[in-house]
Amino acid sequence: MSALIALAEIVRPHGLRGEVKALLLTDDPGQLAELGECYLWDSASDARSRSRVEQCRVQGRAVILALEGIDSIADAQQAVGRLVAVPQEALAPLPRGTFYASALVGASVVTEDGVLVGEFVGLEAAPGQDLWVVRAGGREHLIPAVAEIVREVNVAARRITIRPPEGLLELATK
Numbered sequence: 469m470s471a472l473i474a475l476a477e478i479v480r481p482h483g484l485r486g487e488v489k490a491l492l493l494t495d496d497p498g499q500l501a502e503l504g505e506c507y508l509w510d511s512a513s514d515a516r517s518r519s520r521v522e523q524c525r526v527q528g529r530a531v532i533l534a535l536e537g538i539d540s541i542a543d544a545q546q547a548v549g550r551l552v553a554v555p556q557e558a559l560a561p562l563p564r565g566t567f568y569a570s571a572l573v574g575a576s577v578v579t580e581d582g583v584l585v586g587e588f589v590g591l592e593a594a595p596g597q598d599l600w601v602v603r604a605g606g607r608e609h610l611i612p613a614v615a616e617i618v619r620e621v622n623v624a625a626r627r628i629t630i631r632p633p634e635g636l637l638e639l640a641t642k
């Protein structure tokens with residue numbers, strides 16, 4: 469099976485006709501509007517079902533989607549937690565030095581000294597900049613996605629090197 473790139477995560481039903489609210493995992497919501505065919509993907513089990521974006525409305529850092537095969541609130545509730553994804557080869561190539569955040573999920577996050585911080589699990593939108601969510605055991609670290617902290621991203625090696633300011637790693641959620 470080809471690698472999938474997640475463009476949005478379904479977070480809840482919207483209305484009574486099967487629309488869903490999804491958080492954007494891309495900087496370009498137009499990708500979803502122009503998408504057409506996609507997969508509803510459970511990344512944990514790698515279960516995939518084909519769908520099609522019938523309608524897309526941007527709502528801040530989220531979108532309201534009408535998806536083929538999701539026609540009721542019950543269908544929409546079943547889709548919560550699924551990722552709206554496409555095969556990597558279906559997307560336009562990215563400029564050098566850029567990457568899809570979903571391609572980093574599972575990557576090791578280490579300090580410049582080689583100390584393992586945890587595993588990259590996703591992004592969280594924040595007013596100043598995005599925050600990278602890094603999980604270590606039962607704790608989550610929120611790492612600002614800025615060049616002063618994120619020193620190197622090696623997609624091929626699935627490794628992210630950071631230079632955290634003093635005290636950042638002591639601040640953890642959960």
